[in-house]
Every structure is written in C-alpha cells, then in structure tokens.
Amino acid sequence: MTSELLNLNSIEEAYERIKPYIHKTPVLTCSGIDKIVGDGKQIFFKCENFQKSGSFKARGALNSIFMAQKRDDIKNGRGVITKSFGNHGESVAWAAQQLGIPSIIVIPEATPKFILDKIKSYGAKLELSEWNTADWAGRCDKVQKETGYYMVDPHNDYDIMAGAASVGIEYLQQVPNLDAIIISIGGGGLGAAVAKYVKLTHPHVKVFCAEPEGKKIKESLVAGKRLWNGDKFIDTIADALKVPRLGDKCFDVIYENCEHTVFSLTTPEIVYAMKLIYERLKLVVEPSAALGLAAVLKYREELKDYKHIGLVLCGGNLDLKNLPF
Secondary structure (H helix, E strand, O other): OOHHHOOHHHHHHHHHHHOOOOOOOOEEOOHHHHHHHOOOOEEEEEEHHHOHHHEOHHHHHHHHHHHHHHOOOOOOOOOEEEEOOOHHHHHHHHHHHHHOOOEEEEEEOOOOHHHHHHHHHOOOEEEEEOOOHHHHHHHHHHHHHHHOOEEOOOOOOHHHHHHHOHHHHHHHHHOOOOOEEEEEOOOOHHHHHHHHHHHHHOOOOEEEEEEEOOOOHHHHHHHOOOOOOOOOOOOOOOHHHOOOOOOHHHHHHHHHHOOOOEEEEOHHHHHHHHHHHHHHHOOOOOHHHHHHHHHHHHOOOOOOOOOEEEEEEOEOOOOHHHOOO
C-alpha cells in the first residue's frame, strides 16, 4: 500500500460511508479567548469531544471496520482487535458494536477505570497490558495471532486516516475562511488525514502539528525520518499522545502535507490551555485536546500571519477524579 491510497476519492467515500453513524460536530468560538490570544486573531474550536465514543477516533475506526468487511478480511464470525491507550480502543469497541461484530481491546492496566468501563459497555473484551510499548504491542500481536481477529491499527492504517479526514471536510464547510489548522499529534493519524485533505482541496490553508515536549516530531521532520527515544511512553499529561513514535505511513503523509514548523508544549502549558477551555468555553476536554490552544498562546511569532486559526478539540475522555487544576 502506498500513500496514494489516501486520496480525495477515498476520503470523500469514507465520509459518506460513516456519516449516518457519527455526529457532525459543532465549531465554537469565544471572544474572551480571542482577546487573550490578541493580535486580531479569531480562534475556532472543532468539538470532537462531542463525537461518538468521546473522540474523533470513532470516524476512522468505523471506516476501517467497514472496509475490512468489504474486503472480507473479517472471516468466519471472527472480530476485530486493537491496541490503545483509551480513545482508539473505545472507538473500535463502539464501531464493532454498531456493526454487530466482537472486539478485543489491548490496553494498559493503569488506564483510568472509567475508560475501561466504557470499553466494556460497548461489548468489547479487555486484554490488559503493562505500561510499556513492548508488552502493549507484543500482547496485541500474540492475541491477534491466536484469535485470527482483524487488526485495526491505531496509527498506521489508510482506512483510519480516510475516516479521520472527515474532520477536515466538515471543518472547511463550517469555516471556509480558515488560514491555518493546528492538530495534536499522537500516532499521527488525525494530522496526516486532515493535512492530506486540506492540501488536496484548500492548499492555501496551512496545517501544523502540536506535540508534547519530548516526542521528536520536529526533529523527525528535519531529519526526514522517524525518530524516537526507545519504547518508553512520552512523559506528558496528554495520555492520548504518549506513544513514542509516529506510524510510518502517517509520518510520510505528514512529511508531505504538514508544515515543518512543529509546536512543542510542556505539561504546564497544556494544563493552562485546558483550564482556559474549561473556564471560557465551558467545555470538558482531555489534555490532548488543549495542545492547539497552548500552541497559539506560546508560538505567537510563528503564527503572526494567520488570523483565522482552527483547533481540533480531539477528545473529551477525561477522568474527572484527576482534574489537573
């Protein structure tokens, strides 16, 4: 498979395929936040925290499973399996439930209980792993081989990206005068997907990546290859972004379609932006959803030429017992 499989036709067809099942999430603005940002900017918030399963990942998971069924990759009454820190696992479990097939989610045992309970409520079986990528990924591979379940890869699947790109379709329908979009990056699927769609249809709109400090996306784009620090999860409050490296397919699409200026954010910067969203927009979002606003507040010089900036509130699966403010 090549990145050409992620094209305008595959993205638009994915949106039509999943549209009956998902929410067309709203876009909100806040004059108070615009004043804090200053420089005459208007900030737009695409509320994927209101999406089915609580995050944008419902879009890609549903499209991936639809396509697997279309190719007859899910055989003999078997189901789907994935590895996840939370959002992707919830979305795969939800999507599998919509389509009436079983699912197994491999997830660290230290994941907040409310997320584990949500996944189980969608009818999925949990397979708990240790809190490191070696056991997490290795356990998923082992169970997948034992069961013959179809693997819905969280970070490296063009069908996932095609579904996720529907965020871009809706955003540019809702706010056609955007100058730039900032995307929080974990495995890279959302950033790759939105950037690909934007480059194909609205090439004047720039797509930027926002990363938790220590993730090395910036260094990877400079080097032209994926870089990471071993198999340890990134030390950040943004749990959804802890995976230490981008998927290789995601990296290729990001390298070709995103700006190579990358915004790196610390945990205090993320927490401040998250608090601002809570206080001014009255929205509960998870830390990964706050990186875009944190970037707008920190990287004023790099963003001085952009007046209409779109941010994606990528998820709202926050454990309220552990509010960081």
